[in-house]
Amino acid sequence: MSRIGLSSDILPVGCSLCATYCWISSFITFMLNRTTLNASTSCISLTDLLKKKTLPETDFPFIYIQSCIENPIKPLVVNILCKIYAWEQRKLGAVYRNIRNAFVGTATPYYVESEEDGYFYLESNNIKEGQINRNAEVFINEAFYQGQRDKWLHTGDLVMVQSGHVGHTAVIPKELDCVAAHALIMFQNSIDNINPYFTNYQLQTLESKKKLDYITTGNTIKHILASEMKQFTVDFSATIEEQTAISNFFLTLDDAITLHKRKLDGLKELKRGYLQRMFPQAGENVPQVRFSRFTSDWERTTIGKISDIVRGASPRPIQNPKWFDKNSDVGWLRISDVTEQNGRINHLEQKISQAGQSKTRVLRTPHLLFSIAATVGKPVINYIKTGVHDGFLIFLNPKFEQEFMFQWLEMFRPQWQQYGQPGSQVNLNSELVKAQEVYLPANEEQTAIGDFFRNLDVQISVQQQKLSQLKRLKSTYLQKMFI
Structure with a gap:
């Protein structure tokens, strides 16, 4: 202490x-x-x-x-x-001497393959949540880059997305000095005693976002004008010392968020890699990677031979309130619950009434389920009493280890796209799922594989919770440390 x-x-x-x-x-x-x-x-x-x-x-x-x-x-x-x-309220036009658009127009004819052939071109996809990312990169040729010299951005300048996810901002770092940009609003040549990161974080507060929404135009694609931003008011601390202290606080918090995001992405990538290597792929009857104590061949079968597959049921009309009761101990499983809990259902907000339970299938113990509508191909396990919507299949009387098949379905999920037409939604039914081939090892190896991936899922979940907590912390302090 x-x-x-x-x-x-x-x-x-x-x-x-x-x-x-x-x-x-x-x-x-x-x-x-x-x-x-x-x-x-x-x-x-x-x-x-x-x-x-x-x-x-x-x-x-x-x-x-x-x-x-x-x-x-x-x-x-x-x-x-x-x-x-x-603190003092100021218009951004009084804080920045130049507020204008970066290049607006077609730039694709000037694209080149890599940074070795040209220059990184800053676009709206690179600006998100107050930071610059280079997840997607575009490069432009020498001639076009030099032609934008009067609009080059410099260290400490502020940029804002003006179309699409409007209002997202970032500060130009030292390594991007003299970068050219496309379809962004540029805030340049600030007056003395202004920390650009303070402005950047101020524009991330809920109050600023509400004001930005008010001046945003467009229905399908949102748009904001540089002229509107000149009149946009922001509360500034009167001293550069306080601005810098607050900015450094949030920069440190952002660094922590970035580090945890990288760790989370690394764990997810690790799982994707092992899913491909620890289950047989097309044309294989054993996986590329196995635990050393297992050497037996895997047995080819179909999903319909190793489980009784039935479809969930939904009371109709589903909007009728008599089907639901907040005091019931049986939850009602919807696709949105699957997305939020990544397939492991530990709580359900909506509860189904006794009348509703008579119109659906109620599971009182953990079962493997499989979504065939909306989020198609997502495996699910219920850990609480659950009424199952007709957008799911239920695996009854399984002849496999539950966790093993949950992970196999996760691995195979992209393959269900073969049953849909390009650009159309995939439609699955129980017969298609029953006919799908699968290779199974002995039960002991199934258990070992299931345990391996379940432990990896726990690590991913813990890391996701830590990241979410840091983001909530940042959101809370954004509201408390700015006016």
């Missing part, structure tokens, strides 16, 4: 009609499982401090915060030391 005081050369807190002074000095730690703020009678937590309209009359408003964070990230410590004045 750390106790941080203020240097003696800073004036104490005072009251004023035009400005309020206080000093906040703290170590802020992001707990992946919790954030703990400990305060004594002479201390105040950052969260409580931010709620207050009048600040405490004390020379040293200490904040005690326990400092710890789990691996794999090194301890995240952010030091905020700032003097808070009344």
Whole structure:
């Protein structure tokens, strides 16, 4: 635990009609499982401090915060030391001397294969959630790039998406100095005492998003004008020191989010790779990778021979409220639940009534299910009492290990597209599923494979929860640290 005081050369807190002074000095730690703020009678937590309209009359408003964070990230410590004045509302046109469009028009004739042949071209798909990503890259030739010289972006400039996912912003980093851009609004040549990252995070708050929605035009494709952004008002801290402290706080949080996102993506990619290598692919009767203690051949069969497959049922008309009862202990499974819980159903918001249960199939123990509508081909396991919609098949009396077949169906999921026409929705039925060939190993090997992937799924789920928690933390502080 750390106790941080203020240097003696800073004036104490005072009251004023035009400005309020206080000093906040703290170590802020992001707990992946919790954030703990400990305060004594002479201390105040950052969260409580931010709620207050009048600040405490004390020379040293200490904040005690326990400092710890789990691996794999090194301890995240952010030091905020700032003097808070009344914030000022300004139009962005008064903050940035140039607010204009980047190149708008057809650029495809100038595309080249790689950065070795030309220059990276910044587009709207590269701007998301306050950051620049290079997940999709486009490159332009020398002549076109040089022709955009008067619109090159420079370090510290701000850009905004003007069509599609409008309002997303990012700051140009040092490594993209002199980059050319397409269909973005550019905010350049800011006045002194403006931190571009402060503006970037201010535009990510709910209040700013509401104001952006108000000036957005278009129904199918949303659009926003550079001229509108000149009149757009934003609250700015009066001091560059406070702007920088707040910006650094969120930059550190964004770094943590990025690291956890990479780890999550890595785990998902690892699973995709093992799914392809631990189940036989087309033309194979054994997988490429096996546990060393197993050497027996896998047996070819069909899904219909290893399970009794029946379809769920839905009461009609489904909108009738008599089919549902919030006090029931039987949940009603819908496609949206499958998407949200990634196929492992541990809770269901909607409950089905006794009348509704008589019109559907109710499962009171875990079963393997399979979606044949909307999210086609998604395997599901219910871990609670569940009424099954007619958009699912149920595997009864299985002659396989449940987790093994759940993972096999996940691996095979893209292959169901063969039953649909290009551009049309795939339609599956029980007969198609029953006829599908599958190779099965002995039960012991099925169990080992199922356990392997279930453990991997647990790691993915834990990592997803950590990432979601960090994003929620950022969202909360965006609302509390900006006006």
